[in-house]
Amino acid sequence: MNTAAIAGNGVRAEGRHFYVWMAGAFILVAFGGFVPTFWAPVVAGTFHAPPVIHIHGILMFVWVCFYFVQTTLVATGRTLDHRSWGLAGIALFSVIACAILVGEMAVIKRDEAAGMGDAARRFAAVTLCAWPLMVGLFATAIANTRRPQVHKRVMTLLMAAMMTPAIARVFLTLLAPAGAAAGGPPPPFVSIPPSLVADLFIVVAMVYDWRTRGRPHPVYVYGGAILLAQQVLTVLFASTATWMAIARAFESLAG
Numbered sequence: 001m002n003t004a005a006i007a008g009n010g011v012r013a014e015g016r017h018f019y020v021w022m023a024g025a026f027i028l029v030a031f032g033g034f035v036p037t038f039w040a041p042v043v044a045g046t047f048h049a050p051p052v053i054h055i056h057g058i059l060m061f062v063w064v065c066f067y068f069v070q071t072t073l074v075a076t077g078r079t080l081d082h083r084s085w086g087l088a089g090i091a092l093f094s095v096i097a098c099a100i101l102v103g104e105m106a107v108i109k110r111d112e113a114a115g116m117g118d119a120a121r122r123f124a125a126v127t128l129c130a131w132p133l134m135v136g137l138f139a140t141a142i143a144n145t146r147r148p149q150v151h152k153r154v155m156t157l158l159m160a161a162m163m164t165p166a167i168a169r170v171f172l173t174l175l176a177p178a179g180a181a182a183g184g185p186p187p188p189f190v191s192i193p194p195s196l197v198a199d200l201f202i203v204v205a206m207v208y209d210w211r212t213r214g215r216p217h218p219v220y221v222y223g224g225a226i227l228l229a230q231q232v233l234t235v236l237f238a239s240t241a242t243w244m245a246i247a248r249a250f251e252s253l254a255g
Contacts, residue, residue: 016071016074016075017075018208019071019074019075019152019156020068020071020072020075022071022156022159022201022204022205023064023067023068023070023071023072023159024068025201026064026067026068026159026162026163026201027064027065027068029163029166029167030060030061030064030162030163030166031061031064031166032166032170033163033165033166033167033168033169033170034057034061034166034169036169036173037169037172037173038057038169042054050103050106050107050110052099052102052103052106053103053106053107055099055103056096056099056100056103059092059095059096059099060096060162062092063092063093063096063162064159064162066085066088066089066092067155067159069085070082070085070086070089071152073085074148074152083145086142086145090142093138097131097134097135100127100131101128101131104124104127104128104250105250105251105253105254106254107120107124108120108121108124108247108250108251108254109251109254111184111185112251114184116184116185118244119184119185119187120184120185121243121244121247121248121251122185122187122188122238122239122243122244122247123185123186123187123188123238124247124250125188125234125235125237125238125243125247126188126191126234126238128246128247128250129230129233129234129237129238130161130164130230130231130234133161133226133227133230134158134161134162137154137155137157137158137161137223138158140154141154141155141158149217150217150219153205153217153219153220153223154219154223156201156202156205156220157202157219157220157223157224157227159201160198160199160201160202160205160227161198161227163198163201164191164194164195164198164231165194167194167197167198168190168191168194170194171190171193171194188234188235188238188239189235191231191234191235192231192232192235195231196231199224199227199228199231202220202223202224202227205220206220206221206224
């Protein structure tokens, strides 16, 4: 085997382990971010929310763990097992996508009953405008399963975007004034700082590409730009009459 081939194999092996480390970081953020506002209250019996919120929280954490297992299978050379379990991943993500919508309906209905309907509809834009992008990223990843260099990077984009809620809980715990949670849904612009922190995962992946490939992969460049645009434009869109009409139509689906 020549020197170039040895070097190439080393880069591929290192790349596999890089994505395992990224997946591990996603687990730490997903679990740690929700400890103060979900896991600890659930254990203490003080967490009160519609049942779908409990289901949603558990499904999301299962998804992050599943992603870690999938990256580990690739890193250990078990690519066929990775592809076989991919069918389960498609099913799991489909259930999660539905649970997000149902959960958001339940939250809007709850806040509407508490007299905070308009604030809830505006803040719902943060989730509901991100939802199509999440689904689109996942569909793109599935469509590129035979192109692993694209597939794994699109999945990294998706996972980074999904970290925003967990990071937002850290901001809420550490920075929000006492009693802020009881004041109702926050304005949509508070989603920007945790979104930017989540985007740092993409920056790390781009730097890694730069060091190993000589330049960031186009998936990160264009996909990251689209993700950032969605995060910023959502805040502007949430204050429009058009969005409020969409949110009311969405709410009406719950009956």
